[in-house]
Amino acid sequence: MKPDTRLVHAGRDPERNFGIVNPPVYRASTILYSTVAEFEKRAERKYTGCSYGLYGTPTTLALAEAVAEMSGGFRSVITSSGLSAVTQALTAFLRHGDHLLLPDAAYGPTRAFGENVLARFGVDVTFYDPLIGSGIADLVRQNTRVVYVESPGSHTFEVQDVPAIAHAAHARGAIVVMDNTWATPLLFRAFEHGVDVEVQAGTKYLAGHSDLLIGTITARDEALFRTVKDGTTAFGDGVAPDVCYETLRGMRTLAVRLRHHERSALDIARWLAGRPEVARVLHPAFPDHPGHALWKRDYLGSSSLFGVLLRTSSDAAVTAMLEGCRLFKIGASFGGFESLILPSRPGENRTATPWRETGLLLRLHVGLEAVEDLIADLEDGFTRLNAVFGKGQA
Ligand SMILES: Cc1ncc(COP(=O)(O)O)c(C=O)c1O
Numbered sequence: 001m002k003p004d005t006r007l008v009h010a011g012r013d014p015e016r017n018f019g020i021v022n023p024p025v026y027r028a029s030t031i032l033y034s035t036v037a038e039f040e041k042r043a044e045r046k047y048t049g050c051s052y053g054l055y056g057t058p059t060t061l062a063l064a065e066a067v068a069e070m071s072g073g074f075r076s077v078i079t080s081s082g083l084s085a086v087t088q089a090l091t092a093f094l095r096h097g098d099h100l101l102l103p104d105a106a107y108g109p110t111r112a113f114g115e116n117v118l119a120r121f122g123v124d125v126t127f128y129d130p131l132i133g134s135g136i137a138d139l140v141r142q143n144t145r146v147v148y149v150e151s152p153g154s155h156t157f158e159v160q161d162v163p164a165i166a167h168a169a170h171a172r173g174a175i176v177v178m179d180n181t182w183a184t185p186l187l188f189r190a191f192e193h194g195v196d197v198e199v200q201a202g203t204k205y206l207a208g209h210s211d212l213l214i215g216t217i218t219a220r221d222e223a224l225f226r227t228v229k230d231g232t233t234a235f236g237d238g239v240a241p242d243v244c245y246e247t248l249r250g251m252r253t254l255a256v257r258l259r260h261h262e263r264s265a266l267d268i269a270r271w272l273a274g275r276p277e278v279a280r281v282l283h284p285a286f287p288d289h290p291g292h293a294l295w296k297r298d299y300l301g302s303s304s305l306f307g308v309l310l311r312t313s314s315d316a317a318v319t320a321m322l323e324g325c326r327l328f329k330i331g332a333s334f335g336g337f338e339s340l341i342l343p344s345r346p347g348e349n350r351t352a353t354p355w356r357e358t359g360l361l362l363r364l365h366v367g368l369e370a371v372e373d374l375i376a377d378l379e380d381g382f383t384r385l386n387a388v389f390g391k392g393q394a
Contacts (some may be wrong), residue, residue, distance in 0.1 A: 007255055008252055011063060011248055025241045025245045060241060063248045075218070079215035080214070089217045093177070093197075094118060096123070101144060102114050104350045126139060130160050137171070151178070166196075176196050178197070184303070197218070202247050209250060262301050268366050277312065281306065283306035320385060325377050341364050343362060345361070
């Protein structure tokens with residue numbers, strides 16, 4: 001079946017729910033057992049069924065089943081946020097004395113978790129150039145347990161050579177954990193490119209409506225899945241069934257929304273590339289973009305999120321531009337129906353590959369509004385920017 005069809009049907013079982021189309025919201029902490037023998041066997045149930053509310057209800061399981069089906073993985077675990085999916089995917093596999101490789105362009109809080117938390121618990125963390133490709137083999141050590149990838153980079157959009165990185169990691173017995181939030185499994189088939197554990201901030205495209213937080217961790221096989229499930233259980237992370245229900249509802253329209261996001265984002269990126277105020281557009285589908293050839297080889301499309309490097313370095317000019325926008329609102333997320341924009345400062349967050357650009361970087365999430373209206377909003381924004389700084393030549 002095609003992905004669109006799978007998304008419509010995954011995780012549903014009307015026959016078991018009085019013919020109701022959507023899996024209902026089951027609310028539970030306590031789950032009852034009819035015999036002592038069943039109760040004594042409850043530990044095994046946490047992997048596949050319902051044993052206690054914290055470990056999942058039929059609503060959680062319906063979402064997990066749909067996510068795993070979309071990803072082509074063995075099974076999924078649902079977590080309370082995208083960041084908790086990242087941190088729990090890492091802690092499930094890492095222990096004191098292990099080495100972790102993190103890309104320099106990773107989502108800021110992921111980076112901070114490595115630097116501030118994992119390091120405190122005795123995990124050795126090395127940041128690497130996201131464009132390193134097979135060169136990562138030189139950084140993989142005897143004790144490297146996890147090679148983490150996030151492609152494209154959260155603010156700078158470098159596309160990683162995931163198959164080459166996975167090859168080098170596996171050769172030394174390490175596993176590959178990937179944050180696949182930008183592409184979703186619809187646009188990047190992580191498991192087909194060597195990834196072992198896929199993480200998504202379901203908060204973004206899966207949910208799609210900027211009104212909830214959720215994370216997903218999908219494992220390639222049963223052994224990896226059990227390790228992940230043991231890890232999330234140990235931390236006591238749980239998700240309300242209502243949030244799972246809303247995420248599953250969002251997923252039904254994911255394919256349609258992503259196609260719209262892609263088209264509109266490309267239209268706007270091309271328009272921006274022609275503006276005198278813009279030095280460069282950072283979009284994986286642009287031929288001059290670092291990693292464009294890899295994107296063409298491995299990805300099935302692009303999503304809503306990209307960057308624009310301005311010629312100006314004036315904070316005042318950019319503030320005038322952003323604060324006056326009617327449609328592009330200032331907000332640090334993406335994947336929702338509404339457009340967002342923010343000033344990004346990647347230089348503050350890199351150690352392996354210093355950011356040398358002098359112009360200011362804007363990150364745009366192109367929502368579902370009409371492209372003409374969004375362009376008009378940005379055009380007015382450039383008028384304000386130029387009024388402060390004069391034709392964007394500074
Ligand atoms: C790439 C990426 N991964 C993970 C997260 C974390 O998701 P959440 O906000 O649900 O914790 C984000 C959030 O912005 C993100 O951009």
